[in-house]
Amino acid sequence: MLQACIIGVLIGCSQAFLFNLGPTTWNGLKVTWDVNIFSANAFSSLPRTESAAKSAGWTMISDCGAHSSFAGKRYALSGDTAVVLLYDVNGYIAGIQAGISSTLQNGYPHAPMKGHPFVMADGKQFITAYFVDPSTICSKGRTSSMFSSQGTGTDLFIQNGTSPSQVLKIPSQETGVQNTKWVKGHCFPSMGMHYWYNIRKDMSCDDFYPVFLLYNGGKLNAFGWAFNADLSSSRFEHPPQSVIGAFLNPVPDCLSKQGRLSTMHIYLTSQPELDTC
Secondary structure, three states: HHHHHHHHHHHHHHHOOOOOOOOOOOOEEOOOOOOOOOOOOOEEOOEEHHHHHHHHEEEEEEEOOOOOOOOOEEEOOOEEEEEEEEEEEOOEEEEEEEEEEOOOOOOOOOOOHHHOEEEEEOEEEEEEEOOOOOOOOOOOOOOHHHHHHHOOOOEEEEEEOOOOOEEEEEEEEEHHOOOOOOEEEEEEEOOOEEEEEEEOOOOOOOOOEEEEEEEEEEEEEEEEEEOOOOOOOOOOOOOHHHHHHHHHOOOOOHHHHHOOOHHHHEEEEHHHHOOOO
């Protein structure tokens, strides 16, 4: 049933939005794809200022400088660390994290991913992305005029070590991904053109890098997490094995043995449902 629905989305979105590539600036922040766009969890908007987060019931779990491993004021909603928002010293959005249990039954994250990109803190394993240069987040931050003109951020940085200074800067243009280890996957309307890091058909899933990139109109405007674990937060998506080939090329053989996967699409624009790659 889900596979049929996804195929329907592919056809429907392709026809409905054929001539609309959607916004090209980072003017929003949303998470979680769902085949039912009217679902309460689908394309959920997140607060891009600290004041809006507080008003919506988000609470601080650590302040700027409290953790040498991360940059920013860290906020979670109702204790759910599937989404942790990072704000700069002036209260403007600066990044996002996902924190998962360090004692999952299948041992995830596996040894090659510990310390890069997963970092242990507060008894959980965190993966972190920044939307601005991490060195500025707890020092000077952004001004209101900068936030007004730049939106959600200026660049995407994936933390790839135990310090926020250790990052992978992601190319903002799809052409910049060429001649890197990012491997082109497939286009999926309402997501984008997927890229996966160094995937191979015969790879070990212990080495499966849990980040994917999404380009639309040749520009980076979304990305996401992909975890080899069954995680319970409603923020996560759980694609069945039968549809994984719609996103990856090649599909690593080992994924068929991983059980239920948990993914999360993270959108940097206000209308991701208009994305057609």
